[in-house]
Amino acid sequence: MMLLNTFEILAIVFKGLMYLSVAAVIGGSLMLCLTRADPAEARFIRAYIGFGAVLGLVAISLNYLALVGSFAEQGFWGMFDAQMQAFLWDSSVGEAVRWRVSGFILALVASLLCMSKITVSRGVAYGVLGLSGSLLAFSFSVIGHSTELAPWAQALIVMHLVAIASWVGSLYPLWRMCDESEPVLLTRVMHRFGQLGMAIVALVLFSGSGLLWLLFDHVAAFVDSPYGLAISVKLSLVVVLFGIAASHKWRLSPQLSQGVAARAKLKHSIGIELGIVFLILTVTGVLSSVLGPVSLQ
Numbered sequence: 001m002m003l004l005n006t007f008e009i010l011a012i013v014f015k016g017l018m019y020l021s022v023a024a025v026i027g028g029s030l031m032l033c034l035t036r037a038d039p040a041e042a043r044f045i046r047a048y049i050g051f052g053a054v055l056g057l058v059a060i061s062l063n064y065l066a067l068v069g070s071f072a073e074q075g076f077w078g079m080f081d082a083q084m085q086a087f088l089w090d091s092s093v094g095e096a097v098r099w100r101v102s103g104f105i106l107a108l109v110a111s112l113l114c115m116s117k118i119t120v121s122r123g124v125a126y127g128v129l130g131l132s133g134s135l136l137a138f139s140f141s142v143i144g145h146s147t148e149l150a151p152w153a154q155a156l157i158v159m160h161l162v163a164i165a166s167w168v169g170s171l172y173p174l175w176r177m178c179d180e181s182e183p184v185l186l187t188r189v190m191h192r193f194g195q196l197g198m199a200i201v202a203l204v205l206f207s208g209s210g211l212l213w214l215l216f217d218h219v220a221a222f223v224d225s226p227y228g229l230a231i232s233v234k235l236s237l238v239v240v241l242f243g244i245a246a247s248h249k250w251r252l253s254p255q256l257s258q259g260v261a262a263r264a265k266l267k268h269s270i271g272i273e274l275g276i277v278f279l280i281l282t283v284t285g286v287l288s289s290v291l292g293p294v295s296l297q
Contacts, residue, residue: 005070007066007067007069007070007078007079008066008070010062010063010066011063011066011067011070012282014059014060014062014063014066015059015063016281016282016284017055017056017058017059018056018059018060018063018100019281019284020052020055020281021052021053021055021056021059021104022052022056022100022103022136022137022161022165022169023052023164023165023168023169024048024049024051024052024053024055024056024169024172025049025052025053025056025103025104025107025129025132025133025136025165025169026133026136026137026162026165026166026169027165027166027167027168027169027170027171027173028045028048028049028052028169028170028173029049029126029129029130029132029133030166030169030170030196031045031048031169031170031173031174031189032045032046032049032114032126032129033126034189034192034193035173035185035189038181038185041173041177041180041181041185042114043115044173044176044180045173046111046114046115047111048172048173049107049110049111049114049129050107050108050111050112052107052169053104053105053107053108053111053132054104054108056100056103056104056107057101057104057105057108060097060100060101060104064088064093064097065079065080066079067088067093068080068081068084068085068088069081071084071087071088072084092142092143093143095142095143096139096140096142096143099135099136099138099139099142100135100136100139102135103132103133103134103135103136103139104132104136106128106129106131106132106135107128107129107132107133107136109128110125110126110128110129110132111125113125113128114126114129133162133165136161136165137158137161137162137165138158140157140158140161141154141155141157141158142154144157149211149214149215150214153210153211153214156207156210156211156214157207157211159203159206159207160203160204160207160208160211162203163200163203163204163207164204166196166200167197167200167204167245168277170193171270171273171274171277172274174189174190174193174270175267175270175271175274177189178263178264178266178267178270179263179267183256183257183263186256186263187253187256187257190248190253190256190266191253194248194249194253197245197249201242201245204238208238212231215231216228230283233283234280234283234284237276237279237280237283238280240276241273241276241277241280244269244272244273244276245273247269248266248269248270252265252266252269253266
């Protein structure tokens, strides 16, 4: 039976926070495009992106220290072992950290530029946000299991990350809008998000299927390995998310014109979706930190 030490558990927790931060930046950017015509909502989304960037910088720093401590095996002070820090900084772990720090700093700068009253500054901010999301997505292709696969696996990773983050990062703003926004705005945003959601789901299915095909040589490896079983749990939760998303588009969103009760149902459903997302992030953190394709062997 595999037991995790304190640093490994902390690394998973901080990695989960980093995932949420990436989702806030990328999903927040999408929501900013959908709500920028409404000043109040756009103001909240800008703050949401800025908060995600700050949280991401903190989470990355703490995750890195936890990883150093785990490798050093010297207790609390092992996190500050200069030799081990230098070793990890020069590895793929350090490369990913550098890309992510750059992405989050750009996101923070963009969130501040978005608040400017100068049109040019706001226009630049959207470009900076796009670059920020690209750097954050790319950081996942330089570390982890995909680096051991075919070259185009990295492209699938980036595609998968952008699609998932766009979806997950939009959920909290949508949940909040059920109470805070005017009915007309909520209906319009849900309609447009539902249209984009079809493309997002297609990207998730395409990229996810490609990665599974690269990871597993045969069905037995998928069923009999700890990694395959963890992937199965994650896939089951994703299928549930697809069902909830379909319910939003085809059943709950069209009912928004019926009043407060319809908005309350939508908010409750999005809340359930957020809860499932946290479970998926937990499984993903375990997959990337503890298990891996090596468990297929």
